[in-house]
Amino acid sequence: MNLVGIDPGISGAISILRDGNISMVVDMPTMTEGTKSKKQINAAELANILTKENISHDDRVILENVSAMPGQGVTGMFSFGQSFGVIKGVCAALKLPVILVRPVKWKKHFNLLNSEKDASRTKVIETYPYISSELSKKKDANKADAILIAKYYFETLGK
Numbered sequence: 001m002n003l004v005g006i007d008p009g010i011s012g013a014i015s016i017l018r019d020g021n022i023s024m025v026v027d028m029p030t031m032t033e034g035t036k037s038k039k040q041i042n043a044a045e046l047a048n049i050l051t052k053e054n055i056s057h058d059d060r061v062i063l064e065n066v067s068a069m070p071g072q073g074v075t076g077m078f079s080f081g082q083s084f085g086v087i088k089g090v091c092a093a094l095k096l097p098v099i100l101v102r103p104v105k106w107k108k109h110f111n112l113l114n115s116e117k118d119a120s121r122t123k124v125i126e127t128y129p130y131i132s133s134e135l136s137k138k139k140d141a142n143k144a145d146a147i148l149i150a151k152y153y154f155e156t157l158g159k
Contacts (some may be wrong), residue, residue: 002059004050005095005150007142008066008084010039012118014046015146016053020154022131024053028083041077041086050094057095063087063154065100106152113118120144127151136147 002023005015012028029045032038045115053059091098107113110123121144125132128147135144 005044013146
């Protein structure tokens, strides 16, 4: 069974674990919305990635189930909710089972609660040194999150 870990949102990422090993990790595909420089998830490209990687109904999509955060504006929350819905819609159209995991669950499992955002990147590089070139920048912490979301399921629920 393949596990797709998704850190949702415009700056999120997608990872695929096959037998517990990382086979792919990419930034969330986005595109410009209208004439503004505002971005949105590119649903067609997300579907292409999942299809090209042969993800099927026998696999699992592990999606981080985030909620409103204090200090995040109404527009930001609406945009995030829209992105979350696009991801769920693409998975539904492809008939992929989605398992929602709260951030506190997977972060606690990896001892990352109350840690800096970059701590997940360090954790992944220590566990999977062969992926270090894919996580060389601080902005790649979202890719690390996507990997750890899938790894959490693999280690706790997927056995």
